[in-house]
Amino acid sequence: MSNEYAGLASAVDKFKDAVKKELDNKNGEFHEAINDEEPITFKGLGAEGERSEYLVDPSDVLFWHDPTAYLDELERWKGQKVLDEHLEIRKYLDDSDQLNPFSRLVEAIKRGRVAPFVGAGLSYPYKLPLWGQALERLVTKLEGASKSDQRAMLPALQYLENVKELLGQWKYLEAAQLIYENHKTRFESFVLNTFDGSNVLEFFGVLDLLPQLSDGCIITTNFDNLIERVYTGKNRSIEGYMHGTQSRNQFASKLIQGERCILKLHGNYSDPETYIFSKSQYDQAYGEESLDYTKPLAKVLRQIFVSHSLLFLGCSLETDKTLELFIDVVSSEAFDIPAHFAFLPDPSNHQKKLEKEDLLAKAKIHPIWYQVAIDDCGTQNHSQLEDLIKFAVACATGKAKV
Template sequence: MPFNVKHIPEDLLKSIISKKAVAFCGAGLSMPIQRSNSKNLPNWPQLLLELIELAHRDRYNFSGLLPEIELAVKNGNLLAVAQELQEVLSKPSIAKYLRDIFLDKKLKPNQTHKILVQIPFIGILTTNYDTLIEGAYTLKRDGRIPVVLTQEDLDKVPNPLKLDDEFVFKMHGDINRPETIILGSHDYQNILFRSTAYRSFLETLFTINTVLFVGFSMSDPDVENLLERLSGIYSRNNDFHYLLVERGRLNEFEKKRLALDKRIFTIEYNNHDGTHSEVYDFLFHLNELTSLDGKYRREYESRFYTLPVSQTNVTRISAFISYSGHDKEYAVNIAELLSENGIHVWMDDFNVKVGDTVVSTIESGIKESDYFIVLLSNNSINSDWVKQEIELAYITNHERNKPKIIPIVFDSLIRNKIPKLLMDIRWLVVNESNIFQKIQRLIEQLKAS
């Protein structure tokens, strides 16, 4: 099944169109590419296992710790294993082995690399040692090689984001420049904690741009370390970031923490046949949509997304109402007003039946609704249920473009108690005397839209 165009976040499209987006590519992008030895390009654990085998061939026995080291790879302690390999293998030996793998003449950019570089990102960051992204850019530019940078270049080019040309930033170094290669934990500590230029570049990039992660599982320890190191900037970051990930790779809790702690929202694709073909579909549609204005974008979407026959005649919009039990009277009256005006209302009292699993039923209601109306009062801001519903609506809105969040704020509420997630959203401020008059105006706006 091709990727559903409707699931491409509008904020991501806007960022790319306004030249405020960067792609960050991991090993998953290159793993389908086959080498001369008929093996696919390795991810990081596979690469470390190959280097362990190299060391073993060189008669290094790891002081009898080989089984423990291989277990460390399996358990994801990759930086420590990489550091051990860097200490037992000579740097020239590692560099030659990496060149033999990643400069293999059989390696060619595939259709995914080629469509990626067509999207108007201002630049691409990658942890990959291969040169496939650079190759795809070179094909696109009729043989003109893009600007390729590493951490060693930041003294000369302190802010690649201001370049007039597209750039590729090699987070782990350039395979054609062995002295720039980063492998072990000491390398990462030096670059992340001691290089002011590198840290400044990344903080600027994540603060003013939207980053799309492609080919990452978010279990890569180098990326985890990077994001943890940058965690201090998230509270002042106005941009959202997105992770394209196979459906089921992250559970709901992991997706929630990623969104709330790091402002990284997931875009999930299906991988039923194991080929990850929907990654190409997603990037293809992203390229098409960022080259069209709003009118033609809607026409384009309609060509690739058709409602099931059972839904084609359904025109009613729907709204989920989140509230504290202490404000139930207001919530019920608002629900009745919405229903009278043809809006389908989702409310726990109406929709959670005996025997239903409450959490999953509420989650389904939020995800299926067009609008999420939350009544903010001194009662609801102290409700754990309301807090959880706001978090889910916030995450779902950024991942699926709906539900649109509408905070209704009682004027008696102290403003500095408004949930942080809702601070950037326009509120509807009401009091006891005007609430239903203002709700009626709101309904007219919803129906008009």
């Protein structure tokens, strides 16, 4: 090599190595696609059999010869990748005749007016129990304590039979009320220890996608702080809070301004003062004989319901106080209600599906059904829900089309 250009060649090599490392790191899949199987080969000068052979990847040739064309091809590849990624889920929506409600949900996400309504199903993959499971676990503990009391010649906890009967009927609210009113301290301790969630170190799945759906209001029936931690991890801390009936950190003002805020309907696990379980607490939150919209929680729920499109995630949407309130607001005909949506597992029983659709229609909630795969061990796989949300976000951001 001529000494005249040795320094220049060395500098160029270092620069190219740094650029190639960066490009391979960020666009490795694209390079694999465009490079195909064989590199470009050519030979140097000299007699036949003595010429050097050079191998160059097409991605390198394209970038260094025409960087603009490289970027065009990269964008084209990304677009096709998005289309391929969502092809199956779009086909499912088409085959199940659900493209129309899905399109309306996409429009709501585009406008920034979606408020996720998060249930226990989104915390369940993190080893936090569903509400029914948690109550059954607490009953087992209390039954053990009851047997100990009997051995000590103390009265048995007779009310637990009534609790188990309520749980068998899926009346979780009534069961929780009964336990709370009989064993308030133990109940509070159980909630604190069960829904701490501090052992969760990494987020994934639907919960991790929430910041892509909403940068404003979130509602949850959960006690844990996983939602707050997900947003904080994305450098989008939630600033407005309302836990149970206690309004703190300017929740109402943040809601009106469209900023990030969270309403935790049953309270926060770490603050028993915010819990809503007893009948008196429900009366304080929603009214005694009928719904009272001068109550802070009822008032703010109505405000969200008439100003946002709720998206129910991980919720069973059985009849409860919240659904009762939404139906009441619709039936009053006092507001122009936006469309609301719910991703729900498609039930195998057609009659139950029709009954659920009729119930949700009263609250202007449009279900979007998804398939749940069940393996040989009976484990449920809700990955199609995640695929639906990713597709909705891709459509809302212009990366895909419904």
